[in-house]
Amino acid sequence: MTVVLTPYYTNGVQKLRVEPQAPPPPPKGLVPPVHNEAVHALRCMAQLRSKDKGIEKYIYLSQLKHADENMFYRLCLQNMAEFTPLIYTPTVGDACLQHSHIFRRPEGIYISIKEKGKIGQILRNWPRIDEARISVVTDGSRILGLGDLGVNGMPISIGKLSLYVAGAGIRPSSTIPICLDLGTNNEKFLDDPLYLGLRQKRVPDHEMAAFMEEFMEEMAKHFPKLLVQFEDFSTENAFKYLGAFRHRYPVFNDDIQGTGAVVLSGFLNAAKLSSAASGQPLTAHRILFLGAGSAGVGVAMQLTSFFKLQGLTEEQARNQIYLVDSQGLIYEERGPMAEHKKYFARRDYHGPPLTDLAEIVNYVQPTALLGLSTIKGAFSQEVVELMAALNPRPIIFPLSNPVRLSECEFHEAVEWTNGRVLFASGSPFPEQEHEGRTLYPGQGNNMYIFPGLGLGAILCRASAVMDSMVEAASLGLADSLTDEERSLDLIYPQLERIRDISAFIATRVIRKAQAEGVDRATDLRKLSDAELTNFVVQKMWNP
Ligand SMILES: NC(=O)C1=CN([C@@H]2O[C@H](COP(=O)(O)OP(=O)(O)OC[C@H]3O[C@@H](n4cnc5c(N)ncnc54)[C@H](OP(=O)(O)O)[C@@H]3O)[C@@H](O)[C@H]2O)C=CC1
Ligand SMILES: CC(=O)C(=O)O
Numbered sequence: 001m002t003v004v005l006t007p008y009y010t011n012g013v014q015k016l017r018v019e020p021q022a023p024p025p026p027p028k029g030l031v032p033p034v035h036n037e038a039v040h041a042l043r044c045m046a047q048l049r050s051k052d053k054g055i056e057k058y059i060y061l062s063q064l065k066h067a068d069e070n071m072f073y074r075l076c077l078q079n080m081a082e083f084t085p086l087i088y089t090p091t092v093g094d095a096c097l098q099h100s101h102i103f104r105r106p107e108g109i110y111i112s113i114k115e116k117g118k119i120g121q122i123l124r125n126w127p128r129i130d131e132a133r134i135s136v137v138t139d140g141s142r143i144l145g146l147g148d149l150g151v152n153g154m155p156i157s158i159g160k161l162s163l164y165v166a167g168a169g170i171r172p173s174s175t176i177p178i179c180l181d182l183g184t185n186n187e188k189f190l191d192d193p194l195y196l197g198l199r200q201k202r203v204p205d206h207e208m209a210a211f212m213e214e215f216m217e218e219m220a221k222h223f224p225k226l227l228v229q230f231e232d233f234s235t236e237n238a239f240k241y242l243g244a245f246r247h248r249y250p251v252f253n254d255d256i257q258g259t260g261a262v263v264l265s266g267f268l269n270a271a272k273l274s275s276a277a278s279g280q281p282l283t284a285h286r287i288l289f290l291g292a293g294s295a296g297v298g299v300a301m302q303l304t305s306f307f308k309l310q311g312l313t314e315e316q317a318r319n320q321i322y323l324v325d326s327q328g329l330i331y332e333e334r335g336p337m338a339e340h341k342k343y344f345a346r347r348d349y350h351g352p353p354l355t356d357l358a359e360i361v362n363y364v365q366p367t368a369l370l371g372l373s374t375i376k377g378a379f380s381q382e383v384v385e386l387m388a389a390l391n392p393r394p395i396i397f398p399l400s401n402p403v404r405l406s407e408c409e410f411h412e413a414v415e416w417t418n419g420r421v422l423f424a425s426g427s428p429f430p431e432q433e434h435e436g437r438t439l440y441p442g443q444g445n446n447m448y449i450f451p452g453l454g455l456g457a458i459l460c461r462a463s464a465v466m467d468s469m470v471e472a473a474s475l476g477l478a479d480s481l482t483d484e485e486r487s488l489d490l491i492y493p494q495l496e497r498i499r500d501i502s503a504f505i506a507t508r509v510i511r512k513a514q515a516e517g518v519d520r521a522t523d524l525r526k527l528s529d530a531e532l533t534n535f536v537v538q539k540m541w542n543p
């Protein structure tokens with residue numbers, strides 16, 4: 001797309017706004033004689049499909065997005081199931097690992113600790129300041145399950161924002177991928193001459209805290225209409241900075257809140273099927289988590305508040321949840337533990353440490369087993385068969401990303417439960433044929449939530465992202481299954497419908513923002529539900 005630079009003034013200072021301009025018709029003879037968009041779309045898909053490695057496809061799509069954004073998003077929307085694993089997990093994991101090697105051109109803002117004291121100057125260099133609405137910010141310290149990747153985390157911000165555009169129709173020019181460079185403890189990268197980030201270890205906590213304060217303050221100053229999504233911060237910092245900023249700025253943490261919402265939604269739909277088979281009420285479900293980090297605890301909190309909504313007391317709700325970390329079952333008498341685990345530490349277990357997952361399953365007798373541990377294969381045949389012996393329809397969600405870190409694979413879960421499993425994974429798996437039936441795996445990934453949640457928060461100009469808004473996104477997603485999807489036992493809707501789903505979620509999020517009084521676009525309050533949905537759909541950008 002070509003652009004024009006239009007002068008404008010802020011506080012008497014002249015600035016330049018970058019505006020898109022329809023390209024002039026190409027001069028005769030400088031394009032082939034037969035060239036039209038529809039055929040070119042076929043050509044692009046053929047070029048994409050001619051590549052056999054995921055990372056090659058990723059590179060091709062990145063260059064297509066740069067060269068012809070409209071074509072990229074048009075094809076993405078038409079081929080969601082094919083594009084998502086390429087621009088997002090699992091391939092984005094490889095793109096992050098190799099970012100410094102496959103880097104072609106900058107995309108987004110890199111801000112390093114060296115810029116402390118002048119972060120505002122860096123932000124002012126962004127060419128589309130007035131249009132900025134959503135930023136995905138990572139410090140690269142826990143990228144998917146791949147650990148500390150430093151500035152190689154940038155593709156995660158880029159990938160999530162591409163899904164905001166494709167999935168919720170946020171204007172591409174309103175998105176800002178940001179990667180903060182606070183050093184890295186990844187020795188391999190520090191020794192790599194091609195590594196794009198600072199060659200230093202991560203800075204101490206107090207330096208990071210001062211940097212984050214300045215960063216958020218300058219973000220709010222320069223981008224007053226911006227919603228910030230924190231992504232893939234290491235566990236402790238994920239909780240710390242969500243807590244520090246969520247009541248001061250419109251910000252949410254995708255790994256804690258987005259994951260909590262998407263898993264609650266899938267759990268609800270799975271639990272209905274499971275309860276129908278077992279005759280147990282929803283509130284009788286016992287949920288065992290392998291992994292008690294930002295995602296595990298985020299999901300556990302979301303489930304607890306759901307159980308409370310169902311009428312359980314806080315104590316009863318918390319009692320339905322069991323967490324396991326690298327030391328085994330988390331219980332109070334185990335000794336000192338990280339702050340974020342304490343709330344869920346079991347008060348009713350007094351024995352020796354329980355570390356073997358099969359033994360823990362035998363003790364807990366869970367109806368649902370959720371994996372957010374990054375431990376490939378942790379749901380062994382023994383564990384899955386135990387779940388199948390305990391439950392007519394066991395709920396098994398191996399949610400770790402990327403796909404090679406999944407706690408088990410779909411075909412294993414199908415085989416070991418004789419096709420009875422209710423399954424969702426973080427990254428996609430292919431469907432399976434079982435005894436003449438096609439079984440479909442769910443993809444329990446926060447990508448179903450953040451586009452709609454973000455769109456709703458942006459459109460009503462929410463001053464904060466409240467828990468009730470996140471919960472509304474989750475329940476909205478659960479309700480968005482069609483009859484046909486339910487008849488196939490799906491627990492998440494088909495990805496091809498992501499735009500409809502996002503509109504549905506955004507509408508519910510706006511209503512909750514209004515109920516909480518955090519909506520600044522108060523004129524939306526007077527719209528009926530139908531008018532509000534219509535407004536949301538009208539606002540979506542289309543390629
Ligand atoms: N599907 C989705 O939408 C999402 C998936 N994820 C995925 O979830 C995974 C975890 O993310 P996150 O919570 O942020 O990461 P964290 O690093 O915060 O947490 C990982 C947790 O796993 C535990 N763990 C590590 N090894 C073992 C082991 N051998 N046995 C049992 N537990 C173990 C850790 O224990 P300890 O505390 O003792 O170190 C920790 O509690 C990642 O793969 C990530 O990609 C994350 C967000 C969204
Ligand atoms: C999906 C996601 O946010 C993660 O794996 O970290």
Ligand SMILES: [Mg+2]
Nearest residue numbers: 144231232255
């Ligand atoms: Mg994440």
